[in-house]
Amino acid sequence: MAQPEKFSLILFSGDFDKAMAALTLANGAAGEGMEVTIFFTFWGMNLLRTKVIKRELFLENLFKWMMPLGVDRIGLSKMNFLGIGPWLMKKLIRQKDGQTAADLFKMAMDRNIRFIACEASLKLLGITKEELIPYKQLEIAGVDVFLKNAVQSKVAMFI
Amino acid sequence: MAQPEKFSLILFSGDFDKAMAALTLANGAAGEGMEVTIFFTFWGMNLLRTKVIKRELFLENLFKWMMPLGVDRIGLSKMNFLGIGPWLMKKLIRQKDGQTAADLFKMAMDRNIRFIACEASLKLLGITKEELIPYKQLEIAGVDVFLKNAVQSKVAMFI
Amino acid sequence: MAQPEKFSLILFSGDFDKAMAALTLANGAAGEGMEVTIFFTFWGMNLLRTKVIKRELFLENLFKWMMPLGVDRIGLSKMNFLGIGPWLMKKLIRQKDGQTAADLFKMAMDRNIRFIACEASLKLLGITKEELIPYKQLEIAGVDVFLKNAVQSKVAMFI
Numbered sequence: 001m002a003q004p005e006k007f008s009l010i011l012f013s014g015d016f017d018k019a020m021a022a023l024t025l026a027n028g029a030a031g032e033g034m035e036v037t038i039f040f041t042f043w044g045m046n047l048l049r050t051k052v053i054k055r056e057l058f059l060e061n062l063f064k065w066m067m068p069l070g071v072d073r074i075g076l077s078k079m080n081f082l083g084i085g086p087w088l089m090k091k092l093i094r095q096k097d098g099q100t101a102a103d104l105f106k107m108a109m110d111r112n113i114r115f116i117a118c119e120a121s122l123k124l125l126g127i128t129k130e131e132l133i134p135y136k137q138l139e140i141a142g143v144d145v146f147l148k149n150a151v152q153s154k155v156a157m158f159i
Numbered sequence: 160m161a162q163p164e165k166f167s168l169i170l171f172s173g174d175f176d177k178a179m180a181a182l183t184l185a186n187g188a189a190g191e192g193m194e195v196t197i198f199f200t201f202w203g204m205n206l207l208r209t210k211v212i213k214r215e216l217f218l219e220n221l222f223k224w225m226m227p228l229g230v231d232r233i234g235l236s237k238m239n240f241l242g243i244g245p246w247l248m249k250k251l252i253r254q255k256d257g258q259t260a261a262d263l264f265k266m267a268m269d270r271n272i273r274f275i276a277c278e279a280s281l282k283l284l285g286i287t288k289e290e291l292i293p294y295k296q297l298e299i300a301g302v303d304v305f306l307k308n309a310v311q312s313k314v315a316m317f318i
Numbered sequence: 319m320a321q322p323e324k325f326s327l328i329l330f331s332g333d334f335d336k337a338m339a340a341l342t343l344a345n346g347a348a349g350e351g352m353e354v355t356i357f358f359t360f361w362g363m364n365l366l367r368t369k370v371i372k373r374e375l376f377l378e379n380l381f382k383w384m385m386p387l388g389v390d391r392i393g394l395s396k397m398n399f400l401g402i403g404p405w406l407m408k409k410l411i412r413q414k415d416g417q418t419a420a421d422l423f424k425m426a427m428d429r430n431i432r433f434i435a436c437e438a439s440l441k442l443l444g445i446t447k448e449e450l451i452p453y454k455q456l457e458i459a460g461v462d463v464f465l466k467n468a469v470q471s472k473v474a475m476f477i
Contacts, residue, residue, distance in 0.1 A: 012339050059413065
């Protein structure tokens with residue numbers, strides 16, 4: 001039997017709209033039998049966060065407190081209008097029976113998409129595994145692990 | 160005879176500068192004989208829009224009215240300054256006999272680059288084919304069609 | 319002996335955080351023996367700039383004066399807060415003994431990563447080679463040179 005083809009994404013952005021695009025691509029590729037990996041780094045890592053454990057360093061806490069927590073709190077890259085944009089977009093998605101970023105995020109986990117939380121981003125901000133979503137396919141690893149996977153992939157994108 | 164190599168782009172962004180980059184890459188690849196596809200989604204879809212047909216849903220109309228219409232109305236991702244940035248940049252491009260996003264967009268159509276308008280984006284915003292540019296190589300399709308193409312491509316990028 | 323695999327990046331963005339991501343990927347790939355090329359275009363070209371030589375055209379000077387000069391002056395894509403964001407982030411990186419964009423940029427040159435400065439961007443803004451960093455692996459070339467390289471690459475990303 002042939003090995004499944006690989007599809008790799010770096011989700012650098014923590015924007016609602018870009019997360020939707022990334023998750024739509026990832027779910028689509030997984031739905032066609034591809035082996036999908038998403039590397040969550042920088043602002044993208046916010047999608048994996050569920051809570052804040054206070055740290056010693058003031059700057060760690062400042063950044064952790066300022067960054068949105070989880071896929072339901074993230075904003076649009078355009079027309080955010082202090083949060084009104086994403087709120088209206090979610091409303092429109094609901095009216096159309098579409099899927100919001102949160103739905104797509106759940107679907108990605110249902111489809112066993114491999115999540116990698118960027119080790120360097122976590123270290124920098126003092127975020128520990130306990131602050132991230134519980135998901136058996138979530139691992140913490142460095143960019144080298146992602147690169148090995150990307151090189152073997154049919155498609156590798158930076159979002 | 161060998162099949163032409165494929166080049167795939169997702170144009171997610173609706174920014175003037177990013178559209179210029181995407182269209183420059185696409186035209187360059189087409190110029191070297193590659194088979195080029197651009198998947199226009201989210202804000203990128205605005206490049207394809209020519210007019211607004213009023214819809215029933217208030218939120219559809221709101222988004223359609225707020226989003227720029229066509230390649231000549233889009234703004235810069237940086238230093239936009241309420242539209243002065245792109246205006247100055249176009250002016251500078253003209254002074255240098257260069258090509259603006261609108262010129263590059265036309266060239267892409269002259270080179271028969273395949274345009275796909277993202278079905279889900281159109282549906283969400285209630286945009287119909289009549290509101291898009293008339294272009295025989297424009298089709299409306301889902302992300303699955305794009306993915307099949309991307310997997311066969313030498314290069315696939317997200318912009 | 320096998321040819322080294324290629325890794326190609328377009329750095330379109332001139333943001334501190336995106337530059338860090340691009341340089342981390344590039345250094346990682348170079349560290350694993352890949353042949354890495356970065357094509358600096360649009361705002362990304364600001365990383366290569368060291369000084370401003372005054373030009374005749376007013377608009378050239380305006381853009382050159384408004385755009386940040388070099389990797390240490392660039393801002394964050396999010397939470398920039400007029401420069402406080404990147405300053406705090408650099409401070410946090412120093413506290414953690416991590417590497418800032420400037421460190422990663424230097425490392426990329428130490429690893430002999432090939433830099434291409436986008437000819438069209440330079441021409442548009444009237445920037446000459448004398449205004450760019452001195453680096454033997456820096457060349458000025460068009461998108462066609464980049465595309466040829468991207469087509470031969472295992473991974474090609476747009477950042």
